[in-house]
Amino acid sequence: MRLQEQTIDQLHDLLVKKEISAVELTKATLADIHAREDQINAFITIADDLALEQAQKIDAAGIDADNVLSGIPLAVKDNISTKGLLTTAASKMLYNYEPIFDATAVANAYDSGMVVIGKTNMDEFAMGGSGETSYFGATKNAWDQTKVPGGSSSGSAAAVASGQVRLSLGSDTGGSIRQPAAFNGIVGLKPTYGTVSRFGLFAFGSSLDQIGPFSPTVKENAQLLNVLASSDAKDATSAPVRIDDYTSKIGQDIKGLKIALPKEYLGDGINPNIKDNILAAAKHFEKLGAIVEEVSLPHSKYGVAVYYIIASSEASSNLQRFDGIRYGFRAEDATNLEEIYVNTRSQGFGDEVKRRIMLGTFSLSSGYYDAYFKKAGQVRTLIIEDFNKVFADYDLILGPTAPTVAYDLGSQSQDPVAMYLADLLTIPVNLAGLPGISIPSGFVDGLPVGLQLIGSKYSEETIYQVAAAFEATTDYHKQQPVIFGGNA
Structure with missing residues (x-):
């Protein structure tokens, strides 16, 4: 019996019946991680001793x-604070940083009896869409190790898809959960802004960031969100609306639900095979009884430009704290305070992080604030209004998660504009603070395709309902890459 092929419900049943122990499950998970890690590079830190110590206490x-999550291992993206466990944000700047506190999401996982198994690789400070900007080397796609895994939550997605771990945490600022979920053929949800506390998440774009779950199936994703979601006095943006059980609608009929298909999400820049896949998925939803109709989100085409002004501006402010004084990397060739700041940041940050800091600083500078940052905020409002108009008549929005399947490692890393445009389908969701999920919807050229479902605020239950209906009547989620024992 391969434990990583068992669902959370099945593992829970085995644990309750004492057919396996938490220690045995943890050891099996660690063995799977070590057996595949050289091929995938999904982890920055594998917490062997700490994980076994936690499992022993649980037993x-x-x-x-x-x-249901008692005794279940969990991988955590390395920009989410874990007390006493190296947390680097995949940056030289924090190569030796061990936090003295847990993020609220991690604390919630511990409170539910979960076992933190390690910290996953990522694009440095969550800035990147391919998993290639990490100081600790690129993560590889679970399906084809010559392809990118997506980013920035590259390790969290690849670890689940490759069978290293069943559940993981990521963060999503402009698509960083949904895009790697799509590229790796798994389920990834970006919750409504404020649903999961941002306390302990290293801030990138504070008005955009959100922690969320990765899993092989829709129900397991909802089960993990049940644990992660909580109000938090330590997070001033914690959402006022709370859902009792995100699994409550899974299994319910979707007949009569209205699903919008924006024409802009199937336009220029979308791979024709991806478009065909999504149109086939729309037909499938109609067979299940849903009503699918074309709509327009006219301002979504400005999403990438708006995002890279707002996110970079917030990043340039948030990353000022990394100055070589209090923690992390400090340049050794400085002779005065100014040189400590300049040299530490020049040597400690990678190219993509420095690019975004400079872009954000320029956008906020005197003489340019009104032209860039203020204008971006105004267009963001128009994007939000577009969504509100659609959700006045429809339950969900359907579209591709990404315009292409996973591409070759190194093929876009020197072209930041091409990399940025890859997020054009996911970014509007973050700008509007909405929930969005990516689920497997087929394959193009042997690589997974992700289908994105977007809902109005606090509609995760409906998103899971519709996603689970698609999953239950297809077998895409059952396909496994060769590294996990599959045939493709």
């Missing part, structure tokens, strides 16, 4: 029969 206390 000693006894598995909580009412808590």
Whole structure:
């Protein structure tokens, strides 16, 4: 019996019946990680000793029969704070940083009896869309190790897809959960802004960032979100609306639900085979009883430009704290305070991070603020209004997650504009603070395609309902890459 092929419900049943222990499950997970890590590079830190220590405590206390995640291993993206466990944001700047506190999302996982198995690789400070900007080397796609895994939550997605771990945490600022989920053929959800506390998440774009779950199936994704979501006094943007159980609508009929298909999401720049895949998925939803109609989101075409002004401006402010004084890397060739700042940041940050800091600083500078940052905020409002108009008549929005399947490693890393445009389908969701999910919808050229479902604020239950209906009547989620024992 391969434990990584068992669902969370199945693993929970085995743990409750004491057919396996939390220690045995943890050891099996660690073995899977070590066996595949050289090929994937999904982890920055593998927490062997800490994970086994946690599992031993869980076994000693006894598995909580009412808590489906008790004893289940969890991988955590390396920009999410973990007390006493190296947390680098994949940057030289934080190569030796061990936090003294847990992020609220991690604390919630611990409270539910989960075992933190390690910290996953990522684009440096979550800035990148391919998984290639990490100081610790690029992560590889689970399906084809010559392809990118997507970013910035590259390791979290590839670790799940390759069978290293069943569940993981990522963060999504402009598509950083949904795009790698699509490229790796798994489920990834970006929750409504504020649903999961940002306390302990290294800030990139504070008005955009959101922690969310990766999993092989829709139900497991909802089960993990049940644990992650909580109100938090430490996060001033914590959402006021709380959902009791995100799995509550899974299994319900979707007959009569209205799904919008924006014409802009199937226009220029979308691979024709991806377009055909999504149109076939739309037909499938109609067979399930949903009503699918074409709509327009006219301002979505400005999303990339708006995002890279707002996100970079917020990043230029947030990353000022990394100055070589309090923690992390400090340049050794400085002779005065100014040189400590300049040399530390020049040597400690990678090219993509420095590019975005400079872009953001320029956008906020005197004489350019009104032309760039203020204008971007105004267009962001228009994008939000577009969504509101659609959701007045429709339950969900359907479209591709990414305009292409995973591309070759190194093929776009020297072309930042091409990399930025790859996020054109995911960015508007972050700008509007909406929930969005990517689920497997087929294959193009042997690589997974992701289908994106977008909902109005706090509609995760409906998103999971519709996603689960698609999953239950297709077998794309059952396909596994060769590294996980599959045939493709």
